[in-house]
């Protein structure tokens with residue numbers, strides 16, 4: 135099927151997406167893109183819609199919303215990633231709160247993403263598979279636990295409508311409870327990594343939360359994830375380090391360790407809050423591995 139399917143999360147961007155999507159989609163049609171449009175009705179619905187659409191023969195999707203919408207589509211079409219002769223293509227109409235993933239490809243936001251859709255060129259992008267105690271999930275942007283996930287959970291629950299000011303409030307509230315948990319990881323089956331950490335971020339692409347450059351050297355097509363681990367340090371130093379994430383300068387801090395790997399094993403025995411592509415889930419991760427070039431992105 136040559137037709138594209140736009141999956142619209144009208145609730146994204148505190149409802150802004152619903153207001154803007156109609157015009158943006160008309161614009162794409164006027165410029166020659168043939169597309170069907172399906173709307174989500176609840177969180178998680180884009181996973182089901184994408185899975186149904188895959189069954190109906192759709193192979194080209196457009197995520198209309200934020201990072202969470204793209205994340206759900208990726209998880210809905212995941213069976214394709216292990217198939218040798220099937221491919222799925224994903225484009226973006228970024229009308230959500232955090233449109234972090236596409237920043238690796240364009241700084242022009244919606245205009246850059248629209249140009250990418252109309253140009254029609256695709257390129258392979260890695261997908262990361264996470265096996266956890268109750269199943270598996272997939273991500274294309276970021277997987278993070280510790281302080282980053284705790285702030286995200288609090289902000290999404292209480293302050294999301296306030297945008298970046300809400301995020302700042304989440305950071306301030308969690309700073310008072312800053313803690314350093316022991317983390318064990320094994321990279322690529324050999325290198326053990328054990329330390330107390332404020333947070334661990336495992337990145338396929340560079341940005342999170344819209345414009346925070348968590349992994350400034352990440353390449354979403356190199357077959358590897360970029361790990362960023364922030365160790366134990368005082369609260370004042372932590373704040374100054376955290377502010378540096380907006381420009382990616384934190385990775386040069388002495389308390390920050392970085393590495394790259396194709397697989398990461400964990401030894402968590404209980405679920406913990408994990409931020410995945412901007413949303414928080416409670417899982418006990420066992421292992422993650424990169425599926426090199428498993429998805430085509432149209433951007």
Ligand SMILES: [Mg+2]
Pocket residue numbers: 260337338339352353354355356357358359360
């Ligand atoms: Mg990479």
